[in-house]
Amino acid sequence: MIVALAGGVGGAKLAQGLSLALPPDDLTVIGNTADDMIHFGLRISPDLDTVLYTLAGMANPTTGWGIAGDTTRTLDLLKRLGAEDWFLIGDLDFAIHIRRSALLAAGQSLTAATAALTRGLGVRAAILPMCDEPVATVVETPDGPLSFQDYFVRRRHQDPVTAIRFAGIEAATVPDGVAAALASAEVIILCPSNPLVSLGPILAVPGFRDRLTAAPGPRVAVSPIIGGRALKGPADRMLAGLGHDVSPLGVARLYRDFLDGLVLDEEDAALAAEIEALGLRTLVTRTIMGEADDRRRLAVETLGFARSLTLVARAGR
């Protein structure tokens, strides 16, 4: 089993690459749920949905999130009825949120509801929420605390971030499926997602980091920072604002307690030596992902790199 930890768009792209590179049942994606929210009374899981839509081949290729060719008839009428309009939900999106909400209301766990949606869209990979308990990322800013989607979507991630916390995280538990996937993982890949607010919440679920460290296979991350910038979203500004190096080195330091290898972009090749000095192996390659072929290429290279670390480790015994 190959296990990937993924946030939103960037993580979903590599997850899709892995799904194209692997037998269909061999991939488990563990997703962030700390930016979930209740909106229009519906439970919305933006990161799980981005992974789901991308693996189903349905993702909007322009935005990376949402469903290709979706329309906004429902939302347009909701706006006319005075509803909030800052969070874009397509008509097909609504089906996902309505179904998820109905399954949760019927007593299913988020894990079970996500599995039903995944099967319903014909996706063979397993998509597992990081936990079934509600966890909410709170972004502290000079204007006060903001819920994640308020910060990210409504205010277009323009506020300086002075601190990040995950409300409810102390009561979260590692779901059985996540524990089982980690315990049998041949390779664990941290996708190029925001280390602070996308993979950060997953790593913060009590017990998760220990299970990750104890997993049998190597742990390899793909840097979401290239040439001092995030391809998408506020990761670069967040890292800088919170005192981290805005570079693959900064990413390596955040994960160094459990990480075995880091994949970084050719643009950052000069940093490889410094990262290796932390005790990590590195793979330098093109990490900007275009369409499916390119995602598959990075997945194959990352898998090869990770497996080489296994061989090195075995040879060292």
Add this chain to the structure above:
Amino acid sequence: MIVALAGGVGGAKLAQGLSLALPPDDLTVIGNTADDMIHFGLRISPDLDTVLYTLAGMANPTTGWGIAGDTTRTLDLLKRLGAEDWFLIGDLDFAIHIRRSALLAAGQSLTAATAALTRGLGVRAAILPMCDEPVATVVETPDGPLSFQDYFVRRRHQDPVTAIRFAGIEAATVPDGVAAALASAEVIILCPSNPLVSLGPILAVPGFRDRLTAAPGPRVAVSPIIGGRALKGPADRMLAGLGHDVSPLGVARLYRDFLDGLVLDEEDAALAAEIEALGLRTLVTRTIMGEADDRRRLAVETLGFARSLTLVARAGR
């Protein structure tokens, strides 16, 4: 103020005729909520919606319910995800149900939520739910009790009906707006809706019938039965099954404790004398409503008939 009591399609048609015949702020429609349901976790009020869509000029002209030109993108994907598919909800419908549900979840009454939807769609008439408490029509059949939409939509009203009850009705109360409308009603019109399951629940709200009887203006009904048949729905079979005359006379008997006049179709002209013998006045005219002009014509005739009863009553003093 003209007050109309309305169920679904037939009632909505006459309500639209009244809205076309009256100054825009002079009409109050009191609607049935006993066939409301929670579906996909959303609060659906089929009768209120039919009145709302019809008054907004948005109703699907073919079905009488739903919104003209609506699509089913959301429902189609929901079906693919394994959701129940027997209750048709269009993409625009979903906006109404989502907004209503969100307003209720935020603590608003159904009265307030309905007013917000009514304003949002630009309807000037007031649409008032019969009560704010949950009431559910239960239809007893040889196969056991069925919820109303189960009986009506899923099983296509084919089951023989042995009894009808309104679960929760004893806890229902007449909302202030309904009480005020009745207390100042110049005319009260019972639209041609099913007397048992559409207007029956409204009349069964504790205190409603007394307020109706005490209202200052005359109470006039338009028979939903023409030539021994209901134009739409199971009213004819229900009346027969429960021992009522399937005729304007049977309708008159159901309402005779408070009714002043009955409008019946030319096809039933021979029954007028027998209805008058109950102490009611009658108006015989064409009661099958086609498009807007025809609805307005019946509304004008019904209003004129009702107002003539006021004059007669005044002359008699």
